[in-house]
Amino acid sequence: MNVAIIGCGGIARAHAECVREFEEDRLLAVADIDRKAAERFAAQWGAKPFPTVENLLAETLPDAAIVCTPPNTHREVVSALLSAGVPVLCEKPLAHIVRDAEALADLAGETGLPAYVAYCHRFNPAARLMRDYVGQGRTGRVHTFRNAFIGFAPHLTTAWRTEPDISGGGCLMDNGSHSIDLQQFILGPIADVYASLHFDGQGRGDVAADLLTVSESGVAGLISVSYVSPKPEARFEIIGSEMALEYDYATSGATVTAYRPGHDPERLQLPAGCDVRFIEQYRAFREALQGRPTDLATFEEGLRVSRIIDRCQRQAGITGGIS
Ligand SMILES: NC(=O)c1ccc[n+]([C@@H]2O[C@H](COP(=O)([O-])OP(=O)(O)OC[C@H]3O[C@@H](n4cnc5c(N)ncnc54)[C@H](O)[C@@H]3O)[C@@H](O)[C@H]2O)c1
Incomplete structure (x- = not known):
């Protein structure tokens, strides 16, 4: 499969490494409006550089593209690709505003092409376990989902x-979009949300957010995301009437800890740890292109995340400029 990557910044490398893992695949072309970035990246990965997605499509038609540009460009870049008939894996969030996410979900529906959002935490084997x-009823009735993606990254408060x-916002859009998708992936659609967003700069997006979500099945989600927490924490857990399951990115490795009344905590073995999430996501993308069923987030699911974030932002008094 011939692959193109659009946007040659930080996360593009993780995707290029995945393409390299498959002998049949080749990184054919890359595009970045920063010509030097495109040239450097192309030289490193043996691809052809282009300054824009339009230039790339005028010269070559990849079998698939991975979009790694900032969210406000996703609509333009993804639309160009889908309109040219190229299936897309678009980095999260689907777009910076709901209107663009809606337009992209509509376009994906109209073209019928494979189009997915790269919510990579779905491919942490712990999330799938x-x-x-839950699906097999082994946890009993689930009451609570808890997730924290918090840490100290002050440079992001000015990036x-x-x-x-x-x-399209701040830490909620960046980290919290993963959290919301993760809850919906494990426990089904969120019906309602109440959010508290924290700001530390005029005109800038949130640097931290706390959410109380309620899923359609009645599960409460407690989500914290932060760029300014002195205490780092990256974990998620579900609490059911018969079993609680916990995954911690720093300590769990390839296990999930299971808690059951009357038993000592048990470490359930996973096939791999959280570090396989990008390669498993790419594998799923390849399989989806071959018509296989997929756990990748559809654009409709990406839109659902965008709408939930929009609701949180409106509660914080941010309207108009955001959507
Ligand atoms: N899944 C994850 O864990 C994860 C982690 C980091 C970033 N991301 C997502 O990946 C995307 C990119 O993030 P990043 O950290 O790599 O950003 P980045 O700023 O490091 O890189 C973005 C690149 O896109 C280029 N670009 C901007 N507009 C463009 C356009 N119209 N056409 C072509 N190139 C363009 C920029 O010049 C830059 O080189 C974002 O959507 C972000 O949310 C996901």
Whole structure:
């Protein structure tokens, strides 16, 4: 499969490494509006550089493309690809504003092409184990989902991540979009949300957020995301009437800890740890292109995440400029 990557910044490398893992695949072409970035990346990965997605498509038609540009460009870049008939894996979030996410979900529906959002935490084997256990009824009735993606990353409070015109918000859009998708992946659609967003700069997006979500099945989600927490924490857990399951990115490795009344905590073995999530996501993308069923997030699911974040932002008094 001939693959193109659009946007040659930080996360593009993780995707290029995945393409390299498959002998039949080749990184054919890359595009970045920063010509030097495109040239450097292309030289490193043996691809042809282009300054824009339009230039790339005028010269070559890849079998698939991975979009790694900032969120405010996703609509334009993904639309160009889908309109040219190229299936897409688009980095999260689907777009910086709901209107763009809606347009992309509509376009994906109209073209019928494979189009997915790269919510990579779905491909942490721990998330899939939890989803399976819930589906099989092994956890009993699930009451609570808890997730923290918090840490100390003050440089992001002045980067594009917290420039609403580019990112669509701040830490909630960046980290919290993963959290919301993860809850929905494991426990089904969220019906309601109440959020508290925390700001530390005029005109800038949130640097931290706490959410109380309620899923359609009645599960409460407690989600914290932060760029300014002195205490790092990356974990998620579900609490059911018969079993609680916990995964911690720093300590769990290839296990999930299971708690059951009357038993000592048990370490359930996973096939691999959380570090396989990008390669498993790419494998799923390849399989989806071959018509196989997929756990990848559809654009409709990406839109659902965008709408939930929009609701949180409106509660914080941010309207208009964001959507
Ligand atoms: N899944 C994850 O864990 C994860 C981690 C980091 C970033 N991301 C997502 O990946 C995307 C990119 O993030 P990043 O950290 O790599 O950003 P980055 O700023 O490091 O890189 C973005 C690149 O896109 C280029 N670019 C901007 N507009 C463009 C356009 N219209 N056409 C072509 N190139 C363009 C920039 O010049 C830059 O080189 C974002 O959507 C972000 O949310 C996901």
